[in-house]
Amino acid sequence: MAVMMSDRAKAIEPFYVMKILQQARELESQGRSIIHMEIGEPDFPSPEIVLKAGKQALDDQLTHYTPANGLPELRAAIANEYSCQAKVDPERIVVTPGASGALQLVMAMLLNPGDGIMLADPGYPCNRHIASLFNADIQAVAVNEESDYQLTAELVQNNWRENTRVVLIASPSNPTGTLIPQQQLSAIYQLVQDNGAALIVDEIYHGLVYDQEAVSSLCCGDQLFVINSFSKYYGMTGWRIGWLVMPDEYIEVANRLAQNMFLAAPTVSQYAALAALGTEARKELIRRREIFHQRRDILLPLVEEAGFIVRTLPAGAFYIYADCGAISDDSLKLCDDLLQQAGVAITPGIDFGSNNCKSYVRFSYANTVENLQEGMRRIRQSINKVRSRQNEAAQPG
């Protein structure tokens, strides 16, 4: 039978990092030692109390559907997380299968075919891929170190098109780990409102912000869509649980869409997530944030010593986005060489867009300090070897 496939399915791009991961696993199965600095999830298991709550939910046979928008007590606990910064009615929250579920829901809610969605390039690839599934017009705006790789009100204004309906921001961003300053966020919020469009802010890395307090974009007002998840800060990637906060007017339609798109987020995971918001988990999560912070401070100079350029301090997440232009102008090949020759896996910039991304790579510090140090030692050695070979070849005679 001929393979039937929609144009949108044909067009969806792969994640190169997955290819790197697969190759890394193959090399490992052949006995090679590989240091993983490509992975986009915490190396820690879920906190003990979360595991316990998940097991308890199973023992209590809590395996039926919850309401489509999530367990009321979980929505109340999530609303409470914002209470120091903004007042959020739990009714405005829908619990989703990960931030990915929230992104799909919000895009289904806001985008008609041909509508423009403005986002930063480089940025998290699934944002543009999901928007493409809804036949949106992807309006990627090239950002650089001048704006900490984030959109600014000026960039939004200058790149506004007649069909722009949605602006999407991620703060801290993947791959750059940079934050959008509160003042810029407020200005963008106002601008988007004035244009009758919608603002989506992905705050999935909000728990993992170092050196400063992360302020939720909900402080700007209640006319925006905020995405978050238990995946990263709470160490619960495999539980598939996240949430969306929306303006009052969207509660009913979000419910209808959730009923149709996924019926409800996984029940056991919702009980586990409830435990993740308790005081016992909080202590452990703060301890882990401190560990990520230390790793960033250890890894950053090692990345620079190896010849990469880090143009702006990553304020959060667990990534360092580094210019590899002085080493190679083909980051995919560089990543491949480093994996094969040095046994270190990192992510090529091309996963994140087309804005100069061939000259960038992403390092993840979701690994132990010992492994990060060893990984960078191997990378340095491999780069030095290539350089000395090049120098020898350039010698006359």
Ligand SMILES: Cc1ncc(COP(=O)(O)O)c(C=O)c1O
């Ligand atoms: C910026 C960003 N948003 C959303 C997601 C999706 O996360 P999840 O669906 O696991 O909650 C990720 C995962 O890497 C991400 O980096």
